[in-house]
Amino acid sequence: MKKKYIMAPGPTEVPPEVLAEAAKPVMHHRTPQFRKILTEALENMQYVLGTTRHVYLMASSGTGAMEAAMANTVSAGDKVIVGSIGAFGERWENLAKAYGANIVKLAPEWGYALNPADIKKALDENPDAVGLFIQLNETSTGVYNDIEAIGKLTAGHKALLVVDGISGIGAQPFYMDKWGVDVIVVGSQKGLMIPPGLAFVSCSEKAMKVIEANKTPKFYFDLKRYEKSLTKEKMPDTPWTSAVSLITQLNLALRMIKEETNEKVWERHAKLSKAVREGIKALGLELFAKENPATVLTSVVVPEGVDGKALVKKIRDDYGISMAGGQLKLEGKIFRIGTLGYTDRFDPITGVAAAEMALKELGANIEIGKGVKKTMETLMEQGY
Secondary structure, three states: OOOOEEOOOOOOOOOHHHHHHOOOOOOOOOOHHHHHHHHHHHHHHHHHHOOOOOEEEEEOOHHHHHHHHHHHHOOOOOEEEEEOOOHHHHHHHHHHHHOOOEEEEEOOOOOOOOOHHHHHHHHHHOOOOOEEEEEOEEOOOOEEOOHHHHHHHHOOOOOEEEEEOOOOOOOOOOOHHHHOOOEEEEEOOOOOOOOOOEEEEEEOHHHHHHHHHOOOOOOOOOHHHHHHHHHOOOOOOOOOOOOHHHHHHHHHHHHHHHHHOHHHHHHHHHHHHHHHHHHHHHOOOOEOOOOOEOOOEEEEEOOOOOOHHHHHHHHHHOOOEEOEEOOHHHOOOEEEEEOOOOOOOHHHHHHHHHHHHHHHHOOOOOOOOHHHHHHHHHHHHOOO
16 A cells, blocks of 8 residues: 655645535536635635735636736737746746737746846836736745735836746735735645636736736636626626536635634744755755745755656655656756645655655665654744
């Protein structure tokens, strides 16, 4: 027998009671009974995002929400600033290209965050830019951006601050309204603790004015349709067929987050990720994130002489634990241990133990047990 674990930065583990929601009979999506569930879920998403603005829910991957953000705020020929610190920053660039935007790209070395001073310079030099597209957390490198500081820079600028929060929301601090974020996009399969298939967009008043005037052709991802469905009747609705079972799962998962509170959720993720980082350092391994290490995962440089792809494969196939390898130019060069979503104190211990064992089997010069010991000590020092 082999127990299976997911320790990737998405999809993540789903609580058993949330899994069980999907086994219930499917409700019709236009009934008052379902719309009551939808209403509660959307209100709780406002809580998670720190906003009083409407939240648009769509059946899509997180990339669908990213495309919706681009399609509704950018027209062909517009200038946009893309801040890319990894593979998902590159996705913003690819979306901007697909919609015919002229791109000003900020691209620090992977492993580093965006420097607010560089963003200010780009905004000052490009007063006609319509949007700044960045990540809350760059999943591919394990680095987060200082959205609060960046929001202060875009507050008086024409450009909308558009943030990919797909892996960061539900794991690290975020306040949409207080930080001046104009568009936030989220996916369901990470910090929200449900399976893949739902995506979310929320927009500021400043963004909605741009969206109302936008002429880019679109249909399924037309956010004006989502706004109309939310407001045309007493109870909110979606413009298309809702992913009913996923939304009932979402509703329960969000209740769990709200019961724990945003602040306690963020604190839990911070403690778990710190324990992994300390355990990895105790093994003499190098962390890939040079600054702003993420709370959702720990990115680790594969030691010299070890096949990075074989390492991730061994952990998955021999130990039953799905971790993540590197993406794009980091393929085979790093591995990533997730501490995201439905996680507690024993997940870092399991993750570091698996990394130790696999690395040792593949010939790395490490001392078995040293990382696990430091991980446990760090958890206890933090009172967790």
